[in-house]
Amino acid sequence: MTIRYPNGNAYQAPATSAGPKFPSTYTNYGKRGMTLEEELNESNTYYEVTGQAVVHKKPTPIKIVKVDYPKRSAAVIKEAYFSTASTTDYNGVYQGHYLDFDAKETRNKSAFPLKNFHQHQIDHMRACSAQGGICFAIIKFVTRQEVFLYRATDLYAFWDAQQRGGRKSIPYADIAAKGIRLTAELQLPIPYLKAVDQLL
Template sequence: MNIKYPDGSSYDNEQNSLNYSSNSKRQKTIFGDRGMTLEEELNRSNEYYRAHEIAVIYKKPVPLQIVKVDYPKRSKAVVKEAYFRQPSTTDYNGIYQGKYIDFEAKETKNKTAFPLKNFHSHQIEHLRSCLKQGGICFVIMRFSTLNEYYILPASILIKYWDLQKQDGKKSIEYNIIVKNSVSIEPGYNPVLPYLEACDKMIDKLKGTKNGRRKNDP
């Protein structure tokens, strides 16, 4: 299906970690032995958080303007072309411990860096605006080949996004992500306990602001 942004630019499914092609081999990514996609893991984790009154976080719906529909059968309709009614922002948002939380989820097969082309400028500006209002903002990154998850503060993503405009690199190196992120270890309930990593990320940011380093006493 051909989906486009309001400005007419095409939406690239290859760059969006939470949208997979119709090829069944790509629809299922193995996480441990669960066989769930990243989106499924996050959605199930959010269900757990809501059920246990830990947080209220949902995946944002994507409003589409349908342009072209084919009817191969009377009982079926196939959308062939559609537009986003407005630029998409980030994947998830909600409330956690009295704070607004907003984040994007992406993955890459690259082992040494995370390409910045996976993000769009309107997503970066959305995160920038949320941070200015005191929101908790981050990116959940998955290195699919390494099967590693990281929660990276939005401020770090924005920093390297801005640097690329000044002839900086078009990606964030793996070692920089590891240094500035908190790893997420898959579990059972929730299947992806990212809020535990979020708490550690917040503590890490507070320590940096107070002049402490991670390994300082």
């Protein structure tokens, strides 16, 4: 089975008969330079290669305005704009369960600003929850180097309170108390499936 990295390149298993194993670059799981998206992509690739789940980040939606078709070569997009996604960024399937989540990072130490979410993302998660999907946010406090899985239901509570004039952020203490801390493991920068098991 061909597993592809998010950049489209095929995953090449090393020449060994000892089952799935990551290339040596994957041992750099703890390097601080990785973005949250890169960490999740690596985790998703690991989960898929090892047959634990199939979760992908959706491509960034682009509104294409102008495309050139040069002779004998690929079409070139000459004018396009970033558009707003109508869903969350990640979804997939894990042991028969539909997973749906978004990943957000903040440099704020004491709270997670709710402006990182958009109304349509909250609406989308609510609709998925109503269909029996497992919805959550993965929140990274960059300066603390801490990552949490935070349940969508806890997020909705703060979101709705904000709309009634409540606070515009979720305190770090709340996320640390109700969320599930995700600590990097070998080959798995963000082992979120373990936390998902606690939501089932």
